[in-house]
Amino acid sequence: MKKISIEHLARVEGNGGVTATIDGNIVTDVKFIVNEGPRLIERLTIGKTPEEDVNLVPRICAICTLSHKYAAIRAMEKALDVKVPPKVTLLREFMHLGEMVESHSLHLFYLALPDYVGFPNAIAMASKFAFEVKIALEMKQFGNHIMKVMSGRTIHGENPVIGGFGKFPTRDELVWIKNRAIQFIPFVLKTVKLFAELDYPDVPEAETLYACCHPPHKKYGFAGDEIILSNGEIINAQAYKNLTNEFVVSHSYCKRSQYKGKPYSVGALARVNCLGERLEGEAQKMYKKYFNSRWTKNPLFNNAAQAMELLYAFERIPEVVNEAVQLPDPAIVPYKKKEGKGAGAVEAPRGTLFHYYEISQGLVSRSDLITPTAQNAEDIERYCAIAAQKLLDAGQENKIKDRMDLVVRSFDPCISCSVHMTQVKKASQDHWKEKLAELMTATAPVFVGMGTSEHSDDGAGLELASQLRRRGFKNVWLETELEDRTLADTNAGRPVIFLDAVDFGEAPGRITLIPLQTAAWNSVLSHRFLPLAAGRISLALMKNSFILGIQPASIQEGKKISEPVLQALEKILEHIKN
């Protein structure tokens, strides 16, 4: 068994990695590992004033600094019942557009593009793409400039506060920004063309659910009091937990999210999928020209979606300035409330960000912060597994590492917000032993023998099941005995282990243990197991179901099981007994 690891994913912000484990011709496991140390930010805000919280939480992430500030302020204002004047709302949107421009241009030209044009970094890329690198730099600088004007610094500026701003930009500063934004539009149009027409490989393609903030007034945008899903569902931001359902996994300091037991994606691609119809102006024309069904299922198109959003931002900035210069600068809105609770949602460049606070006696008594990368972690694993399995099936194992790198990076993960990067490993011969022992010690598993006794080694699963029965194991079933309710009724939180002959291209008698969820991305295994699991195994149980596979020598017609496979059965029984 072999592991492909991307230990330190370069050109991402933070410290994380992906490990894919390969046994023969099957990808048995993919883990998105976050090594970034735990910082316990949610705890250290407790006992602080709402203002201190707003100073501290942007330090979660330097790139999304203003998104964190914005989300925290929205949550605090909800909790403390603070209503801000329109100019404040408008300029918050403005500062956030600056961050979007900065982050998207950094990701597109510096972090993502070098992969597609074959350079190790943007500086090296400058030899061939001198013009693009130069203008991209100016674009990023421009985003930074907006952030600096609005917040005081490019990173961790403190000007946005609960109730408004310490200081407003002058009319001259705003008008300069407006004119500069207009000058960029021709280049941004080329950027959309460049990234929408890139030759994205189709290897990681699979449907998913997308989620993003639902902006008011039928407009495109990056904040809202509701969340919209690509299936049309709307969730109130105050009930964000209905979407995120956070849980902890042992291989990451970044918590995970699933909606109704399934992974979902957030980010630019999610926003374009959910809200693309709302784009206006040139952005609408580009959306109509380039958006197609591949954008709904290929995470690599996140790059194209980010380019689309750059165009949206550059068209929106002049509008915001036109409105803002006509409004007076309001003083910071004071508040008296000392108790309350509230959630704030905004779209950080890489996806939906939630902050939730409870305030009691004027101090933070509880906080819950959910970052976009945490929500994307499950889909990052899933898409890496799909890509790895498809490449393995096509005999292109040497491409797996680079392709997984591409997939992870397309999510623009901001690992510092919790979360260095991908790895391919060959599983050891005995990797199944440890996992099986772990499953046996939890609660007695349910075993299902699979196969047919008419095709020699294909009877291995049935043989193993009957041996287990003979040795007094309960909850042992044969494939043919399964009725729709069997597993649901007997299972009660137990892991389900399917016993079967599995051709994973190794020496006869080799044993492997594959999570059913991973098998779902393998064309052969999925045809065999998914119809059986469908309707019988809940999505939650899917996570706790495994295939204990034995490499057959032959599945020709005949009743005799081969010697290596018989030995494998002995090995398994011995191991289970111990």
Place this chain on the structure above:
Amino acid sequence: MQKAKLKIGIYELTGCAGDALLIVDCEDELVNIFKAADIESFLMAKSDNNDGPLDVALVEGSVSTERELKELLDIRKRSKVLVAIGICAGLGGIQANCLQAADWEDHFKKIYGNVEMSITKPLPPKPIDAYVKVDFYLPGCPIGREQFLSTFTRMINGNPPELSRFPVCMECKWNENDCLLNKNVLCLGPLTAAGCGSVCINYHLPCVGCWGPYEEANNTAEYKLLVEKGFSRSHIQNKMANFSGTKIADFFAQLKGEKK
């Protein structure tokens, strides 16, 4: 004969990556930075990174896992000069402000539950000088652009960094701001290392102390002044601790002694 270029590595331990990002944000100078020195390792900006001997290592972030500790020890071994960039590396950062180790463990359980982590073991966050010798410290959350560029230029010419040896209060006077303390606003300008250009006060907002404590600051005098102005002791202490990492612990210990 042309002098050999310095070999420089930029590393990120646990933090917000803001100091590394600030270096990337030196847009106009970035190409020159890459030309003037051999940037051997810089994960945020490039994928062809080497782990060889270095003249200068710049390290951001606090040590928060066993793996990071191992990485840090290795970096120290490979480099002639080690510079802590930002307050996470220098002071432990905002994550080091749970002053008691027991509190940290309790906090960890409250967030992650009782899950046994299969990856690197977490450690209570500490500044890097808790484990290795640090030659120079650049304060800031994040570090400042002028301060970084001046330090970088001085180092490639074989000179030590030259840092501001005064508090934010001094820069604030140069900028002719009205003193917020006179308006009874809790401002940490007198206690905080300078270099930010008094940005918050320029925006009519109080200094939050994010560049970390100025070493010669008169903490006691400011503390007493704030108590006189009517701020609660716990609020003042929280404010002073937020960005001071482990380095404010001595002052609090002294304060506790005085109360008795």
